[in-house]
Amino acid sequence: MTTPTVLFICTHNAGRSQLGAHLMDHVAEGRVHSTSGGVAPADAINPAIAATLAELSIDTTSVVPRAVTAEDLATADVVVTMKPNLDLPGPIHGEHVQWSFPDPANWDADGARGMRDAVRAAVEKLEQRLR
Structure with missing residues (x-):
């Protein structure tokens, strides 16, 4: 059985998609390969998101947001768009979850914590379905 690849996408790859990918790695413990990208990547991960992930002992200090590519979309088994109507660089070939x-661009860690927990709940359901 192959390890499924899940690609998380948001606008800047600084907040929502980072949460998705890091939380999937955290809960899946190697059963799923996760990656993330953005359609207009920021220069750095959102500090509030990094802080909420650090609370779970998830280190994001070396993370740099990146652009999602057509190859990413073609090779992912599951593509999770973290907001509707993203202008993607190509077609999705795997399953699309929206x-x-x-x-969370202007949020502090206190504001982002609730979203982190909501994304984690959604990620846990997806990971269980992919087992």
Whole structure:
């Protein structure tokens, strides 16, 4: 059995998609390969998101947001768009899962914590389905 690849996408690859990918790695413990990208990547991960992940002992200090590519979309088994109507660089070839989470760009860690927990709950359900 092959390890499924899940690609998480948001606008800047600084918040929502980072949460998705890091939380999937955290809960899946190697059963799922996760990656993330953005359609207009930021220069750095959102500090509030990094802080909430650090609370779970998830280190994001070396993370740099990146652009999602057509190859990413073609090779992922599951593509999770973290907001509706993203302008993607190509067609999705695997399963498409669409979630809708608000943009945490101007949030502090206290504000982002609830979204982290909501994304974690969604990630746990997806990971269980992929087993």
